[in-house]
Amino acid sequence: MVVEERVLSEPERHRDGVRLAGLLGGPMTQALLAADREGVTNPAARIAERLDAKAETLTAPGGALEALGLDDLAEPIRQRVWRAFADAEALWPELQTPTVAHWTEQGLDLGALAARLEADEQLEVVLAPLGQGSEQWIAAFDRCGGAPKLTLSSEIVAEFQLLEWPIAVDAAEGSGAERSANTRVSVAATFWSLAVVPGGQAPPMLGQNHRHGPHPRLAEMLTLQLMRARRGGEYVDARTFTWIAGRLGEGRLAARHVYDEHEHSIRVSTREWAQQGPHQGARPPLLPPNFAETVHKNR
Numbered sequence: 340m341v342v343e344e345r346v347l348s349e350p351e352r353h354r355d356g357v358r359l360a361g362l363l364g365g366p367m368t369q370a371l372l373a374a375d376r377e378g379v380t381n382p383a384a385r386i387a388e389r390l391d392a393k394a395e396t397l398t399a400p401g402g403a404l405e406a407l408g409l410d411d412l413a414e415p416i417r418q419r420v421w422r423a424f425a426d427a428e429a430l431w432p433e434l435q436t437p438t439v440a441h442w443t444e445q446g447l448d449l450g451a452l453a454a455r456l457e458a459d460e461q462l463e464v465v466l467a468p469l470g471q472g473s474e475q476w477i478a479a480f481d482r483c484g485g486a487p488k489l490t491l492s493s494e495i496v497a498e499f500q501l502l503e504w505p506i507a508v509d510a511a512e513g514s515g516a517e518r519s520a521n522t523r524v525s526v527a528a529t530f531w532s533l534a535v536v537p538g539g540q541a542p543p544m545l546g547q548n549h550r551h552g553p554h555p556r557l558a559e560m561l562t563l564q565l566m567r568a569r570r571g572g573e574y575v576d577a578r579t580f581t582w583i584a585g586r587l588g589e590g591r592l593a594a595r596h597v598y599d600e601h602e603h604s605i606r607v608s609t610r611e612w613a614q615q616g617p618h619q620g621a622r623p624p625l626l627p628p629n630f631a632e633t634v635h636k637n638r
Contacts (some may be wrong), residue, residue, distance in 0.1 A: 416453045423464035426566045427531075430479060431468055439530050445603060447533070455535060462625065463538035465555075467562040469530040473499040476561055478496070479604070486568035486599065492608040498568035498587045502557040502594055505585030534559045534624040541579040542620035549593035554584040555624050557607065558570060560596050564605055574598040574605070580619035586612060595619060 405592045420439065435565055464634050471479075473496050480489040495502070517558060535553050537543050544551060555563075560583060576598045577583070583594040593612040598605055610619075 360374055409533050413453070414455070414561040416456050419456055420449070420452065420464050423466045423566070426569055427466040427468075427562075428564070429569065430565050431485065431630070434468055434529055438468070441534070442533055452535070459537075461537060463536050463563055463565070463566065464558050465534045465536050465562050467532050467534070467556065467558040469503050469532055469556070469558050470500075471503070471558070476558075479565060480561075480568075483565055485571075486565060487574065488602070489606045490599075490602075490604045490606045492606075494587055494592065494609045495607050499557075499586055501586045503558065507591055532556060532559060536560070536563055536624050537622045538563060538575060540573065540575055540577065542576075542581050542622045544623065545579065545620035546615060546617050547582075547620045548615035549582050549586075552582070553623050554582045554621055557583045557585070557594065557596075559624065560622075561605070564598070574600075578618065582624050583621065 424436065424439060439449075452464075456464070474490055477489050477491070480486045491499070534555060536559055558635075560581060564574055566572075575602050576596055580595040580597045583596055584595055587609055591611060592609040594607055594609055596605065596607050
């Protein structure tokens with residue numbers, strides 16, 4: 340077998356460095372981009388040692404991947420899980436991001452999670468902070484290069500905390516709010532949720548009113564779109580609406596999410612929870628078997 344050695348040009352090495360840094364964490368990506376803006380020659384080479392050291396930490400015996408159990412996962416699945424945590428670190432640099440270990444300690448079965456992800460390529464692992472408030476979410480979209488503008492209706496802004504900490508309105512309705520009925524805490528604390536959200540263009544359950552859930556938290560849905568912005572992927576809900584967990588307006592209203600391609604804007608507004616139509620529906624968050632959902636609070 341003849342192996343052809345290909346010599347990369349400087350621009351190609353730079354692009355590969357950016358891609359690798361993006362997988363290993365947001366701060367390294369920012370370092371590359373900053374060096375590029377400053378006109379530094381061969382910016383990828385400048386941080387090659389940092390990248391190598393990070394890779395060794397991840398892959399060495401007893402290293403991060405082995406300690407987290409990710410070394411036993413197939414490479415594509417490992418990347419999908421790890422990428423969610425790297426995205427969270429890059430999107431919220433001011434927050435301490437939980438590791439995969441925090442979740443495995445609380446019962447997350449990585450094998451079961453991998454089986455779910457292998458069965459459906461459209462499923463996205465989403466790690467989202469809770470309790471940040473509407474202004475912080477708007478700022479997160481503003482500072483994420485190329486991301487859509489986040490537009491919230493007045494009703495959403497007025498009762499935003501009810502969507503960050505949705506309370507069970509009526510568990511029999513399956514509205515999805517019951518997912519976090521036991522995790523309502525002070526908004527001043529930093530909590531994180533872990534979810535597996537259907538990431539297809541349209542919700543898998545269309546033509547449904549808000550009773551047919553469960554539904555993703557608002558933070559999970561917004562994080563999904565920010566992850567698409569970081570990776571240059573297509574935004575979901577360009578032609579559909581996704582219901583959000585929780586009720587507003589004393590239980591009369593529910594929130595729904597849409598991406599406006601023309602305005603390049605993520606819009607979150609309200610409708611009466613009983614309203615249904617062919618273009619709105621549910622993205623039921625999936626959690627692997629044997630994983631009782633918990634919310635991790637940074638210590």
